[in-house]
Amino acid sequence: MIGEGATGSGAQGDEEPAIRFEGVGKRYRDGTEAVRELTMDVRRGELVALVGPSGCGKSTILRMVNRLVEPTSGRVVVDGRDTAHVDAVELRRGIGYVIQAGGLLPHRTVRDNVATVPRLLGWDARARRARADELLELVGLEPGLHGRRYPRELSGGQQQRVGVARALAADPPVLLLDEPFGAVDPVVRDRLQAEFRRLQTELGKTALFVTHDLDEAVRLADRIAVLSTGGHLEQYAEPGALLSDPATDFVVQFVGSDRGLRRLAVTPIRPEDLEVPATLAPGDGVAYAATALEVDGRSWGVVLEPDSRELVGWVPRGALTEAMRRGDRAGRVGDWTQPFPVVVQRAETMRSAFSTLLGQELRFLPVLEGTEFLGVLTPDVVHTALRAAPAAPAALPVDGTGTA
Structure with a gap:
């Protein structure tokens, strides 16, 4: 069984x-x-990743869409038209195509590279320039600064951004991407992935994406097609379903024994999964607070503003007990409250939140929605979330990566 329909129909x-x-x-x-x-x-509007070992036909499948490779059997239909009956040049001008390292023309400026397809379509110079500048801004490059440069004057990440802008120039409904981020370093790749996912979601383009990196596919794709040698479709499913329920022995081996950890990237933070400890106010007395924490069975509590429920920090029960031992029974919780070193927002994935949790000494991490405190993330919460039903696809959060 291939997953989401044995034919891969979706x-x-x-x-x-x-x-x-x-x-x-x-x-x-x-x-x-x-x-x-x-x-x-x-x-329509979906981002599908093609993954599999070398020789599984990923790039061949991609190139059959724009007829850079001609199929020997079957049909490829784009926007309701059999591509075999469409002029190849016309077809390619209506499909955005991004390859590794951008594939830019070295003798043309960045602005001219972006305007390649509009020029072939006969747009006048003013319209080409306006469209190129619009797209450079969209991908985070300043037109006045980068537009007149040549590809050799750009970093690898910037070249990839220009490649994406060029693919979008004639507003094609379909984008084909062949390992577009494989030639850049990991930090830049993370930023490009986040930026591309934002663009794809904002513009609603249909995208077929080839990658050898399963983690990249899990992070970006709405669905993933796993292919084995010889171009055989083993499974076609959403990332959460693929990782939680591999359909064949090949997929089990391909996704690896750490597929549970990979699921964190598509597992949302759900308020019902979070732990909700005893909450205190800065003005609460230490004797009351120590008793409340003892009843709660925890060695710490969360401190919130009583009216707004905004997070103030946390207080260890030991500090309250020590205050009472010293005779400071009239003291207040606010005197012993410590700020949290970091917080996370509910919109983040479990992966980014768990990574933040592991990067600090505390074994609990507050989760907010805006300024509202929802609960705390702990290792037990992560385990419970992973043991739950397969996660629905989550929108890719920025995760603080910014832009490349």
């Missing part, structure tokens, strides 16, 4: 998918089978 209701593979195969003259009877739909 169209919702009667809506025509953006891309459809109908029994698509690719066999070369020497008998090598690159893709075998692929049947799979990509919904």
